[in-house]
Each structure stands twice: as structure tokens, then as C-alpha cells.
Amino acid sequence: MEHIVIIGNGISGVTVARHIRKLSDKQITIVSAETDYFFSRTALMYIYMGHMKFEHTQPYENHFWEKNRINLKKGYVNTIDTDSKTLHFAEGDAITYDKLVIATGSKPNKFGWPGQDLNGAQGLYSKQDLDALEVNAPNKNVCKRAVIVGGGLIGIELAEMLNSRSIPVTFLVRENSFWNGVLPEGESAMINRHIKNHHIDLRLGVNLKEIKDDGNGNVKSIVITETGEEIDCNVVGLTAGVSPNIGFIKDSTIETNRGVLVNRLLETNVKDVYAIGDCAEQREAIGQRRPIEAVWYTGRMMGETLAQTICGNATEYKPGHWFNSAKFLDIEYQTYGWVFSKPRENEAHFHWKHEDDTKCITVCYDTTNNQFLGINTFGIRMRHEIFDRWLTEKRDVDYVMQNLEKANFDPEFYKHFEKDILAAYQNNLQTA
């Protein structure tokens, strides 16, 4: 019986395992050094905030794996020998595979800042990072202030977490507005204000110069490059993005760049070795997507696709229309299609913001043919299915604006804003 070994028990690895099991009787082993069982990484923040316990972040009960004959092996893979198809573990043992799936995810970026390895300086990605944070910042007495470096999705989650325990937070963002490499100006500015409303000390347009040592190997303070200001703190959250976690592959025959290089069938250069999820890098970017996408659902989709290939139905990875979502403290964000931070050539944005400063949308369309290209929505939930269809049908922006109500996904009895939005849109057209 063919033995499929998957390195990594995150959403990618677990999805491919589940789908292979649905399609076949192959022997399946999932290897992880992080945890015994699959958990939802995106939920780590809720454990620290006390909304859930760790076991609640596990989507499948522990008996699921045995029932579905998916072997779980705890171990850290040191090296991969692709000639003998063998994995060598740090613990000393080894296993062989017939087909190998690399799904090792990401690790937090560290950019060589002085003091980045001191006690109290940490990222937030793994279960171990969460455990470390519980030690470093259990409460506001042990951690009198935390400084977060890097204004992305993990940074704002970490700020929310620390805030929930009343730990004062200084949030250093390199850009001059939060996440404005991705978000259009109006949205980014609204989130800036929302962060400040939560009493988080947001510093825009600043960089970390160094992290200072208290003499015992612990974080004492940080220094800001631009101003030279020194801020006392006990924890430094390093959240300046993530990169593929593929250190152990570098010495193997598997070709890598920033990630493990794969083709559209998710195959690496070595036969019978595949890579999926955050650690995979497409040799050629698909559509306007980045070659490496560290997103929950793309990992899942690669898993769904690769299971077909491994089970004999060679299937290319073809992600559909771009979509994503996040939550910035109390404000939910969803996006469907492409809305770039600045309109590109032949593109225009329509932006509407509610006066309460917690809801807004940005619609992007093609100025040459009025085709709807994408929408960002804050504080208003919208339907994935509707926008996916409208994007496929290449609807024009007027149609989308007039039918926006059909896409509304807010809970019942919520106030609707489609009329205001449409009025603002039409008004905008007249003045434009």
C-alpha cells in the first residue's frame, strides 16, 4: 500500500490527508513537531484572550484520526533524503515514504534587529509562541508594556490580545498608515482611528532600531530609528510578516527559492514530492495572486486539489476569484476580487464611509469598460457566493452598486446602507 507522508499538521496538510482518505485506502502519516493534533492557528489569539481553551481550537475530536486511519507522528524532520525516500527526525528515528507532501507553513520574519533573540522578543505564529506569550505577558504586572513591530494582520491581533489583559501596547508601523500597502487610504485611515480608540499607542512611519537588554538576557526597552526615542517594555512582538518555514529543506535536492518551488500540479522538481500551503511558491504567479500566499483558505484549496492528483486524477491548482477576510479589533473586513491600495492603470475606486467611522466600502472598477473588479467591505458583511458570481459574469459596476442589497450578509434586523451607498455613488458620478 502506498505510503503518503505529510510534513505539517496545519490546514493544508490535514486537508490533503482528509481528501486522500476520502478517495483511497492509501496509508497516510502526518508529521508535526508543533502539536499532537490539528488546531486552528487563526484561533490562537482567542485562547490568550480567554474566549476559548486550546482544545476548542481543534476542529476534529481526537478519535477522528484513528477512525479515519490517519497516523499522527510527533517529530521534527531534520533532513529529507529524496533518493532513498526517507525522512530523518531530530529524535533519531526515520520513516520512508512513497509520496511526500511538504506543508510546513511559515515562520515569523526577523530582520536582524539587534536584540531580536532576547527573552521577551517573540513572534506570534505557533502554539509555542502562544505558550511563550503566556509566560512573557501573563498580566500587566509582569508585562508593564509591550511593543509590537510590524503593522499587519498578526500585529493588530497581538495588540488586541495584549489589550484584553490591560497591558499597554505601543504599535510600531513602518508605513505612514496601517496596512496601507494593501488597504486603500480611506480604509487604512479609518483603522488607524479605530486602533487609537482602543487606547493602543499607534506610531506610524517608524522603524525599530534595536531591542535593549536588561543585562540578564531579557528585553528592557526598544529604540525607534527615526526619533531615537527609547520605550521601556517587557515584551516585543515581532510581527513583520512571515516567510516559508523551509530551513530543513535547503540541503536537500528539492528546489527552493523563498518557498518550495512548485508547478501548477503542486509538484516540486523531485518526483513524488509535493508542496502546499504557506511554504509553497508557484514558479509563475497565478493571475494577480502572489507566488506565495500565506492565507488559510489557499492552503485548504491546495490540499483539496493535491489529493486529487495523488489519487490518480491529475488536477491543476486553479484558485478562483480572490477573496479574504480579517478582523481589526471590532471591525470585520472582507474582500472579494481585487482592490489594490491605489487604483492601477485604467482603474478607479469608489469609496463610501459611514459617519460612525466603523463601516466603509471601496469598490474598484475598470474605467475603460466599467467592469466591476472588486470590493473591500468593513463593518458590513457580504456574500461570497454573490460576488464570486458577479465577478465570473463580469458585471459592470453600476449593476453591482444597484444590486448591492442582494449581497448583504449582515444579521437580520441590521440597518442597511445600500441606499446611502448608491446615492453617494450616483452623486460621485455626477461630480466626477
Place this chain on the structure above:
Amino acid sequence: MSNKLDHSMSLAKPDALGITNKQKIALAIGLVGLFILALAAFNVNFPNKGLFLALSIGLISIGTIIYTREAYLTKLEGIKNDGVWFKSISSRGILGWSLGIFLTLFYIVLYFFPVYLGLGVDGAANTGLIALFDPLSQLFKGSNASQWFVYGTLYTVAILVFGYKFMLKYRHNRYQQLRTASVMFFQTAFAFVIPELMARLNSDTFSLPYNDLKNMWPLNYYAFDQWRVDQFINAQTVGLFFLILGVVMVFVISPFLTYKYGKRWYCSWVCGCGGLAETAGDSFRQLSDKSTKAWKFERWMINSVLVFSVVMTVAVISTFLGYDSEKYWFTKPVFLTSVGVFLSLLFGGIIYYKRKELNKSALRGATGFYILTIAFLVFFSFFDLSQIKINASYFSFGLNENTYAFDGALRSFYGFGIGSIFSGVIGTGFYPILGNRAWCRMGCPMATIMGIQQRLFSRFRITTNGGQCISCGNCSNSCEMGIDVRAYAQKGENIVRSSCVGCGVCSAVCPRGVLKLENDSMDGRINPTEVLLGNDVDLMELVNQK
């Protein structure tokens, strides 16, 4: 790990923040109010009972209101679940267990030893806690309080005060606000004020039983007891109206509303049990067991209670039809036959028209329960139940030593086991241990009926928003009915479950806007998928075709 226990009594704020001075004062005010009740329970004879009762309830309410205003209105609108799994009281810590034991003991005394609360027996005047409520009872119905009046008053106060708290907690969410206002209204008006005022109409020549209009059979298991039916019939037009309304509610109004809106129209908008669970019990919703084991137990348990309830009610009605056939045009054989025919048509219809939606175990269970019920009907038609005598002490731990006829035994065992122990002692007393909906999930026969309908004939579902789910588990964690919502959401599948009471909290806490409670067409309501929206269209079609 963060499994540290926090002994703060606070339900609203993470302890790291502590409580503000204003909250400390509020806490003191509330405790003074509780202390008056405690003194009364220990037989302190207050001079002006009306004043002290008003003072006690007033202080408790004001204390809670100030406390929650300080907790929620000082913060931005949003989800307020920080620290629920750290706090002792809401995570089965020492405080949680203590509260659970206290409530359980309270229910045992209330149901079985009301004299300890000061109930005057054999015409004696009330003392203690119950006497404190005499003036209020006089005001409403012109007679002294019973333990049920005390309980009803405290119950209503709890729903109002904690309902207010819940509305502040979800002040960004109009669905939560409206349904909370609704349960507050139905409890106050239908369960408390109207029936108590109607008791005033009773005289020597005219008498209506206590009648909470919204409390339908079979949740109201004594709806068709002989004394009640007799009273209604004797009260002529008004009584008959209520009696017929009771039947119409069960067979017409409830099925219609459940078809249109799901069982939530009742369970989380109207019902008193649900009302308490959603308000005072909200802090315990995360404690429900989400394992598949618990689900299997639930399915056996709740359906068994329904069968028990049907069999018991049929036994009770058939007995009084049996020996009082002149008064009721309906005779015992006609009644038993029509119940049998109705259940057979219902069962046959479901098996035939909904066979694709029933899996093997559901089919097996339904068939077994159907045969069991019919067997009881046959048994009832051959025996005169009033002649079979049973001593209740064998079934009630000696709490009840009377001898009953078979129907009375069934009735009193149901009343004891289901009505008192299950819905009261376990259902509410165990809030801090089993979560706030243990009764609704495991025991309520009304929920079972509406649940079967919701699963098979309703427009209600929770829609999953394409491929946006990140499997975080907030939805499952906050489901008071123990539904593993995430298991559906992460497959892109709508949630159509008989137990869902439509509280909408899963949708509220979802950080990615994935869940929406909706009433829409029956077609495509249940949509099993393996590959979610957003992936290759051809692959989705290939894998999802069934």
C-alpha cells in the same frame, strides 16, 4: 497555558482590569438587596414587608444595572468574551460549582420542601421568604404568596435584569437586542402579570386555572390534566376559548411559525425557559458539551422524553375520558384511535416523503419510538388504567409515598422526573456546570417536536458564507445547544439542525462574517459540500456531486 483560574466574581470583565470603584459600589448595593432576601429566608420578620421587598428587588436590580453599564458602556461596541474561560464562575471553577450547588439546593427546596421557604401549610400564615412576597401577591391576585409566586417573581426579575445586561453586551447587534426584548416582554406579560391578574377574576362561581398562554403542551405537561380541562370547561366561553387555543397553538400556530422561522420563534424569542437561559444563563453558554458522544446521548434522551410525554398525556386524557364520557363528547376509544391514526400518518408521511433526508440511525430510532408509542396506545385501550395501582415511593426516593392509578403514576412520575428534576433542578441548577440550555437540549419535548419540524419542514437555516471560514471555533464554543457549528461552516455547508434555537450568537461572534440566520426557500437548504466555494469550479463540481 492559560488555564489559570481566576476567582473574580465578575462575569463581564477580564480580571486583569479589576473592577472599578463604581462597580464595587454597585456590587455592594446588589448584595444588600440579596441580604434582605437572605434575612427573610432565615425567618427575620420584617415590619413593613411590602417596603422591604421593594427595597430588596430594587437594590438587586439597581446594583446589577449600574455594574453592567460600567462594564459595557465604557467600552467600544463589539464582542465581549474576554476571559470567560479564565473566570472561575464561567469555567466550572470553584465559584461555578458553588453557584451550581446553591441553585440546585434552592430548586430542591422549592419543589419538594417549600415549608423551608416559609410556606404556610393547612391554612397557616406564610412566614420567612414567602411571607415577604405576600404584599406583592395581594396586590396582583388578592391572595397570599405561594412558593411559585416567589419563584415567578424572582424568575421575572432575573430575566429583566440580565436581559438588560445582555442587551448592553450586544448593543451593536439588533437581532440580539430585539429577541431579548421579546423574551423580557413575554416573561413579564404572559408568564407573570397577566396570569396573576387573571387569578383575580376567580370567584366561587367562576374559576380559571393559572394559564400562561405561551406555555404550550408538551412543555406545559399538565395542559390537558383533568382538573385543568374541567376548570376550563366549567368556565364556559372564556375557558373553552383558552382550551381550544391551547390545542390550536400546538397543531396550527406553532407548526406554521416553525415552518416560516424555525423553532427560534419560540425557543429564543418567546419561551420562559429559553428566556432565562438567554439572559441569566448567557454567561454559561460556552459550557455545553460539543462532542459527538454528547450529541448521540442528546438524540436518545430528548426523543425518549417526547415519547414519555406523549404516552403520559394520552394515558391521563384517556382515563378521564374513560369514566366521564357524558361530559366529553369524545370517548376513550375514539381518542386512542385518533391519536394512533394521527401518529401513523405523521410517521408514514415522514418516512415516505423525507426518506432521503433520514439516515439509518434516525430511521431506526424513529421506527423504534413509533412502535413503542403504538404499543402503549394498544395497552391503554385494553386496560382500565384507573384500576392499576402503583406506589410512588419506589420511583421518587421516598419523597412521594402516595399510591396512584397507572395514569396518575405516569403523570406524577413525569411531573417529578421531567417537570421538576430535569427542567428545574438539572436544567437551571446546573447552568454553571452543563451550560444554560441542558434542559432545552436534552429534555424539552416541545423543543423535540419543533426540532423535528425544523430539520424537515422549515425555511430556517444558518447560511455559511462560501469559503470564508477559518475554523477558529468561536461559533461552536458559544453554541449553547452544543452544536459543532464549525464542523459545518468549515465545509461550506449550511447548518440545519433540529436542536438549533436560533439564538444567533454563533453569527455574532464569528470574526469573519461567515454565518447568517435566514429564512429562505426549502430548496438547496441542506447543501453538503467537500470542496468549498473559491476553488477550481470544475473540481468543485467533480467532488461535490453526490
